Amino acid sequence: xxxxxxxxxxxxxxxxxxxxxxxxxxxxxxxxxxxxxxxxxxxxxxxxxxxxxxxxxxxxxxxxxxxxxxxxxxxxxxxxxxxxxxxxxxxxxxxxxxxxxxxxxxxxxxxxxxxxxxxxxxxxxxxxxxxxxxxxxxxxxxxxxxxxxxxxxxxxxxxxxxxxxxxxxxxxxxxxxxxxxxxxxxxxxxxxxxxxxxxxxxxxxxxxxxxxxxxxxxxxxxxxxxxxxxxxxxxxxxxxxxxxxxxxxxxxxxxxxxxxxxxxxxxxxxxxxxxxxxxxxxxxxxxxxxxxxxxxxxxxxxxxxxxxxxxxxxxxxxxxxxxxxxxxxxxxxxxxxxxxxxxxxxxxxxxxxxxxxxxxxxxxxxxxxxxxxxxxxxxxxxxxxxxxxxxxxxxxxxxxxxxxxxxxxxxxxxxxxxxxxxxxxxxxxxxxxxxxxxxxxxxxxxxxxxxxxxxxxxxxxxxxxxxxxxxxxxxxxxxxxxxxxxxxxxxxxxxxxxxxxxxxxxxxxxxxxxxxxxxxxxxxxxxxxxxxxxxxxxxxxxxxxxxxxxxxxxxxxxxxxxxxxxxxx
Numbered sequence: 231x232x233x234x235x236x237x238x239x240x241x242x243x244x245x246x247x248x249x250x251x252x253x254x255x256x257x258x259x260x261x262x263x264x265x266x267x268x269x270x271x272x273x274x275x276x277x278x279x280x281x282x283x284x285x286x287x288x289x290x291x292x293x294x295x296x297x298x299x300x301x302x303x304x305x306x307x308x309x310x311x312x313x314x315x316x317x318x319x320x321x322x323x324x325x326x327x328x329x330x331x332x333x334x335x336x337x338x339x340x341x342x343x344x345x346x347x348x349x350x351x352x353x354x355x356x357x358x359x360x361x362x363x364x365x366x367x368x369x370x371x372x373x374x375x376x377x378x379x380x381x382x383x384x385x386x387x388x389x390x391x392x393x394x395x396x397x398x399x400x401x402x403x404x405x406x407x408x409x410x411x412x413x414x415x416x417x418x419x420x421x422x423x424x425x426x427x428x429x430x431x432x433x434x435x436x437x438x439x440x441x442x443x444x445x446x447x448x449x450x451x452x453x454x455x456x457x458x459x460x461x462x463x464x465x466x467x468x469x470x471x472x473x474x475x476x477x478x479x480x481x482x483x484x485x486x487x488x489x490x491x492x493x494x495x496x497x498x499x500x501x502x503x504x505x506x507x508x509x510x511x512x513x514x515x516x517x518x519x520x521x522x523x524x525x526x527x528x529x530x531x532x533x534x535x536x537x538x539x540x541x542x543x544x545x546x547x548x549x550x551x552x553x554x555x556x557x558x559x560x561x562x563x564x565x566x567x568x569x570x571x572x573x574x575x576x577x578x579x580x581x582x583x584x585x586x587x588x589x590x591x592x593x594x595x596x597x598x599x600x601x602x603x604x605x606x607x608x609x610x611x612x613x614x615x616x617x618x619x620x621x622x623x624x625x626x627x628x629x630x631x632x633x634x635x636x637x638x639x640x641x642x643x644x645x646x647x648x649x650x651x652x653x654x655x656x657x658x659x660x661x662x663x664x665x666x667x668x669x670x671x672x673x674x675x676x677x678x679x680x681x682x683x684x685x686x687x688x689x690x691x692x693x694x695x696x697x698x699x700x701x702x703x704x705x706x707x708x709x710x711x712x713x714x715x716x717x718x719x720x721x722x723x724x725x726x727x728x729x730x731x732x733x734x735x736x737x738x739x740x741x742x743x744x745x746x747x748x749x750x751x752x753x754x755x756x757x758x759x760x761x762x763x764x765x766x767x768x769x770x771x772x773x774x775x776x777x778x779x780x781x782x783x784x785x786x787x788x789x790x791x792x793x794x795x796x797x798x799x
Contacts, residue, residue, distance in 0.1 A: 239269040337531040338576040374533040399548035400425040410534035414450040433599035449485025449727020452657040460670030462612040463605025469644030485727035486533040496524040496542035499565030535569035550611035562618035640664040674734035689713020718753035729773035763796035
């Protein structure tokens, strides 16, 4: 009895093996089953003397030889029709289409023979590398490598998978540091999750959204008082390099410690040391217990830097559709735009304004539009986004800043001059705005900030005017004195977010004439002394404000008493 060897592209099921054994009129002892992925599909059966090749690879080879014979010495116009005829019986067999890499450049590949490819489809390159289709050309397909960058070369086989790029999601990722595709990089072992989600998915439609009506307190007085943020809002943080953009976003994450809001921080193109410092701050403060960090650093390829924010958003979406509130920080989208520009140039896409491709606006809009407050029908969860954009010489009229400003619901502009003068956070109240969050601002804060932004804006204008040595009257001096003290009010140490009740109390204490007898330069220390006194001598006061969200007349009277007692000591 002959011994058979059955080779298949994928492992066969027990039923398939029994069926083959019965057709060969053999027993299990006389049939050996092997796996060879190079066959692409189908099987090859051999008994040592004869060979039955029913694999896709064999069909491709046979079709190629037949086509070569049929078109020899024939005019060019007959070649295409001959090839179509020879390969027509393969195109519709349902097998996975395969091709070959024609060129590779910095994580971008071009592959031939993938006429059935779709934009966004996942490709299997070589034995274990993955790529995502970006360009569909007449003769080839452009794709970005997600894994195996630096290992894939020209001539490598490529196969369609008929799948879109998916990433692991779910609560198992909370507290973990992962790469651009959701793979763990924190040394804490595998992430055990059964849930996967498309890295890119459509944004919620109008009827899938609810009104932004709940506050998202950042713990930063300058933000919560002047440019408040609501759950489901997208508020841009913009400013020059080294003006405190990341610190402001991290403080917002720290402020969610006891609020039930989950956080996702995605680092795009940052230095490894910078990301390590952020993770250390989150761990030291206990914030990693409710935060996921997605990292694609400057040492990673532009393709991974491009994919990382989509991965992070998919993770946030999974939590939001479970009815949870999520805060996501994109740090930063300027580097994401640069990564996309690099990829686009390698894909031979034409450059437009400032060398960026024309669709970079669409890239960021389809990313940020996924942040929203979901309707009750979809669970009522929310994704609040804090994208970060870095400017050059405070130029907010550049291409990428204007793009993202037009996409988001407001911006927090950090001023270089304010930062250098010691105002931290360096929020420029004249250029900062929130188009949505005012309607979601807690009543306790809304009732005490009326006129605060106007007073600060008047002070900044008058301060510039008096720099030229102009004489000022007593009324102007009073405006300048109050403005300087209000500026001190909004100064806040890094890594020390306030509660909503503490913010409302401090801002109320600056109303009226309470600051009149406090010298400039001592306002911040005086307010901190008063707040410490309230925490120890009037603990129920802050608790009452926090529980009701209101600043009642009784609360105000008690704050007045506490202020008098604390400043008298």
